[in-house]
Amino acid sequence: MLAAHVMTGFLDLLRAELPDRAIVTDPDRIAPWLTDWRGRYRGRAAALVEPATTAEVAAVVRAAAATRTPVVPQGGNTGMVGGATPDEEGGAAILSLRRLHRIRSIDADANVAVAEAGVVLQMLNDRALERERRFPLTLGARGSATIGGLVSTNAGGTQVLRFGTMRGLVAGVEAVLADGSVHDGLAALPKDNRGYNLDQLLIGAEGTLGIVTAAALRLVPAVAARAVAWAGLRSPEVAMALLRHCRSHTDRIESFEIMPAESLRAVLAHLPAARAPLAGEHPWHVLIEATAPDLDGEAPTALLERLLSDALEAGLADDAVVAASEAQADAFWTIRDSISAAERAQGPATQHDISVPVPAMPRFMIDAAAACEARFPGCHASGFGHLGDGNVHFHVRAPAGVDPDRWYRDTAPEVTRFVHDLVTAAGGSISAEHGIGQMKRDELARLLPPARLRAMRAIKAALDPLGILNPGKLVPLAPGPDRQ
Amino acid sequence: MLAAHVMTGFLDLLRAELPDRAIVTDPDRIAPWLTDWRGRYRGRAAALVEPATTAEVAAVVRAAAATRTPVVPQGGNTGMVGGATPDEEGGAAILSLRRLHRIRSIDADANVAVAEAGVVLQMLNDRALERERRFPLTLGARGSATIGGLVSTNAGGTQVLRFGTMRGLVAGVEAVLADGSVHDGLAALPKDNRGYNLDQLLIGAEGTLGIVTAAALRLVPAVAARAVAWAGLRSPEVAMALLRHCRSHTDRIESFEIMPAESLRAVLAHLPAARAPLAGEHPWHVLIEATAPDLDGEAPTALLERLLSDALEAGLADDAVVAASEAQADAFWTIRDSISAAERAQGPATQHDISVPVPAMPRFMIDAAAACEARFPGCHASGFGHLGDGNVHFHVRAPAGVDPDRWYRDTAPEVTRFVHDLVTAAGGSISAEHGIGQMKRDELARLLPPARLRAMRAIKAALDPLGILNPGKLVPLAPGPDRQ
Incomplete structure (x- = not known):
């Protein structure tokens, strides 16, 4: 009442x-x-x-x-x-x-677009393309995800390797603060040392410190040519060595996604039209994309062929193919993008969006999977995703034949805590790119270093003293609104 | 007592x-x-x-x-x-x-160095070079400036155009917070969405929120080849068009520095050994540096020759020369780096480290100089520096023959407020790269948008409630320590 x-x-x-x-x-x-x-x-x-x-x-x-x-x-x-x-x-x-769905401006000379919070990512990309530019962040939900949400969750995706997350792509933020005042950072000054950076504080704050209403976003030249390759190899360590081999020769690698054989098998079972990119069996697979902003210089296809030919010779891959057409390139990506859905179709599982320091990730993928399978007999654990960002989606599938409701109720939370403990022990993050929201808030309270937790609570209380902005999200034990 | x-x-x-x-x-x-x-x-x-x-x-x-x-x-x-x-x-x-002067680690594979706060910039660069890497930030004080200070002031310099300020180069921060707890962000996770980004908040905070003790820093490949060019041209607008011409053809431009003819003349008068790079007279000059991380592909010298040849044809430069040797390249840079000292030797002047939105800077340089000279008869105003970052150092020289002490006391503060008002009206920053410290604190209180000022004060009070961390700096009217 x-x-x-x-x-x-x-x-x-x-x-x-x-x-x-x-x-x-x-x-x-x-x-x-x-x-x-x-x-x-x-x-x-x-x-x-x-x-x-x-x-x-x-x-x-x-x-x-x-x-x-x-x-x-x-x-x-x-x-x-x-x-x-x-x-x-x-x-x-x-x-x-x-x-709030206006694109206020696209300055193709300055490579900056100003988009309101409600602009859908795909629309921004379409409009940028008309000016031969692109906003270099993409993800599965690009047809519905909005700029405000992407800023507020510091979204990642499959191009972080080269361009970083939203945090690196946002040149300025306009936001309404908790007292109703408007912070206007849209001048997008590359250099501005007038004290604490509010724009950076609002990025990834999940609407708990202010309501993002618009953002100035960095653009890059549109892609003139791209190439997508698929390689089969022995282990995540070899995959990391392959990535380093590629990056030591070029800065044109935009995506480098790793998957285990069982993820590929799950997709092939799930999508009848999908075909395995390579003929033989390999324990691990990687998808590599390279692009070029113009048609001068070496074409991405030739670049990847050269890099992979050297890699095969050096033992950094056991087989590899560069997509011969855009259709084949899209087909490779469809496999990658279908893993989550394909694995969900296999039965109950927990998914964990986690990161550890990049050099530690190959070992972590193997060790954490083994530790999970030992601790939860009958479960199957594996990770796939953004190896070069130190970020994989780590799935633990329930033993065959379990009752799903019971497993989700009794075992899944324990599995999640176990995975989060492993990640924390490795110096990693229990939320690499999806954020905290309400789902991980209590785990954050359990696992965040106390100094960081205290600082977060102090910042929340300072900038939203009434606790009216998205209460109950992100900040563990934030004071709720005072309703007396 | x-x-x-x-x-x-x-x-x-x-x-x-x-x-x-x-x-x-x-x-x-x-x-x-x-x-x-x-x-x-x-x-x-x-x-x-x-x-x-x-x-x-x-x-x-x-x-x-x-x-x-x-x-x-x-x-x-x-x-x-x-x-x-x-x-x-x-x-x-x-x-x-x-x-605290240890370089804790240099990981040449992961391209990350961890350096303590007291490490001198030049030492980091030397050590990185041994691993064929570099930390892509440089400035005049590199022989004495330390990592902790560079982080805490979000330092800039002459490579911001390509690599950004410290904010973009810091992968993580270790800092002691006001309660003596240690925040450890050195895992340098490329993706970590566990709430508010403390690392970013500490960058540029001038020691008012925590004491930076170490930082994880991004490295890039060492420079295998560089080229430095000098061009004479008509106006800042043309200079901006030349920069865009260059950047639309390559991402290898690291520096693009603009100077008016009088800055060049001041340096030639100040440094007897210096020689003008071009034979004729030009109202404006630019210095351009391009680099390459390896010896594959087009050499930077050939690249700049090609870009400038096209530019001359398109009317984007009236004369240009690419340095024929490293010695000549260094001589070009010596001219650029000597402007401040040369102009100081000409008599009393106020210097302003300011920025405005990049596209607005060419017009601002002309209009602000004219406005200053109209408002303060006999003064001479001009800007030079990082055109592509929207950041110039804007100097206003006193009329010839004034008494320096009196001018500094009576007129200089008024000149500074006038310039700051122009910058603020243009949506710019009264501190582009040098910070606020105690020098600009009161001007910040006068000119910062109220919403941003309130947020800064709230953050300071939240994270340093006793006011013990560098009180009186950066944050206008921050509460002093309670000594009762």
Whole structure:
């Protein structure tokens, strides 16, 4: 009842400042946004607010601050950790950024685009391409993930090897802070030493320190040519040596993805149309992509052929093929991109988005899998993904024949804690690219170094003293909004 | 007296934990560290503490916290804004990081070095070169500037165009926080989304949020070949067009420095051995450096000759020459690096390290100079430096014949405020690369957007609640230490 009263006050304030269409209280229209896209979390919300400008977002946050109403920012709602899903109390409002969907500018000379929070990644890439530029970050959800969410989760993807995560690609952030003031970092000054970098603090903060409304983003030349290769090899160590061989000869390698034989087999079983890129059996596989921004110099295909020919001779690969056509290149990528779905189809499993220091990853992949299989007999463990970033998706599959519900309830949490302990012991991160959200918040409290945890809590309390910005996400034990 | 009492308590605590040689109270040994290297600021300090390990730094900060003693971190003491100089009260201790001078590791495969705060930049570069690597940041003070200071001031220099400032080159930070706990970010995980990025917050914080004790730094391949060119041209706009022409054809341009004719004339007058690179007169000049990491492909000399030949044809330069030898290349750089000293020798002037959005800089250079000369008759204004970073050093020279002391006292502050107002109106920064320290603190309070200023103060209060870390620097009106 108290919550309902608060919400009424919040909505009254909003109605004075926002057009009616921006305030949604019809439960049927709110319902689609109460669940994360994996369906793991389901929350409640009495209102969905859809501002269309930064000024309107500021009005929403001011109203939230005045009434101490929690707001849960939401973009494409494609997050992996429940970060955009409200809690079950129903006292929060969902703050959708989807109507902030303008690309404010693309400066092809300066290689900077300014895009609002609700711009879908694919749309930005399409628009940049018209100017012979690209924004060098891509991921599976590019058709729905929005700039605001990508900034707020410091998204990664398959080009981090060359271009880094969002943190390195964001030249400036515009955001509404917890008191409703607007921080404008869009001037995108390459050099600005006027104190603490708010832009960097907002990147990856999952909407807990401010609501990102726009970002200035670095562009690079469009791809004029690319080549995709597939190699079979003995071990993750050899794969790392192959990557270093390639990178010591060129800076054109954009992707280097590793998979074990069983991931390939899972995909081939899952996708009837898929074909194995190599004829023989190999314990491990890598997909390599190289690009060139123009048609001068050595073509990427010739580059990869030369690098892989040397690698075969040096024992860094046992077989390799460079895709002969764009269609074959796409087919290689389809295999890589289908692993998660294919492995899920094999039965219950836990997935872990983890990183360790890059040089330690090959050994970690082998040792952690062995440790998991010893600790949980009958389970099968393996990692695949972004070897060169020190980041793999580490899956532990339940023994055949178990009852899925029971295994998820009784064993999966223990498996996850075990994997997280291994990662932490290796100096790694329990969240490499997906963030913390609500899914990993308690594990973060358990495992984050105390100094870092205290600093996080202090920063949260300093910049959101009322606890209205996405409460319950990211920051373990953050104070909730004071509703007395 | 109270201050003396506090200092005694601080020193007593230190003596229990640190070796005697780490605690200096002899005024003669402290004296050299009480003045910044430009001689603008002079402070007092009752003690100089020289820990040799991170654990010892932590002990110093714990003792400072227990006795509320302000500590002023100091590295090479080559800062430009008085950030490492204590105030005149004498109640602070200087915390020198110079004894933390180990390079802990250089991993040439992973391209990461871990260097302690007291490592001198030149030493890191020398050691990296032995492994055919380099740390791609350089500046005039490289023989004395230390890693801790470079991190804490987010240093720039002449290679930012290609490699960015320290912010982009630091893979992780180790620092002692205000409660004496150690934050260890040295695992240098390329992907780590466990909440707010403390490393990024400590970069450029000028020791006000934590004492940086070591950093993990990205390396790149050593330079196998370089070329340096000089071009004469009509205007900053044309210079920007020339830069874009170059960068649209190659990513090998590392430096692109602009100077007006009068800067060149000042250097030629100041350095008798210097010779003008080009025969004729040109209103503006640029120095361009390109490098290559290996001897494959087009040599940098050929590359610059090709780019400049096209540029001459397209009207983007009126004359140009590529240095024919390393000696000539060095001579070109000597001209560029001598501008500040040469212009200082011409008489009293104010120097401003400022930035505006990159595309706006050519126009700003012209308009701001004209505005200054109109507002302060007889003065001469001009900018030179890092055009491609949107960062120039903007100098306003006093009219001939003025009394220097009087001009510095009566007019210079007004000139500086005028320039800062122009920069702020253009959406720029009053500190592009030198930081705020004590020199620009009050101007920051006057000109920083209120939302950003409030956020800075809140972060400072959250992470250094006792105000013991470099008080009075960077953060305007930060609460001082409570000494009751």
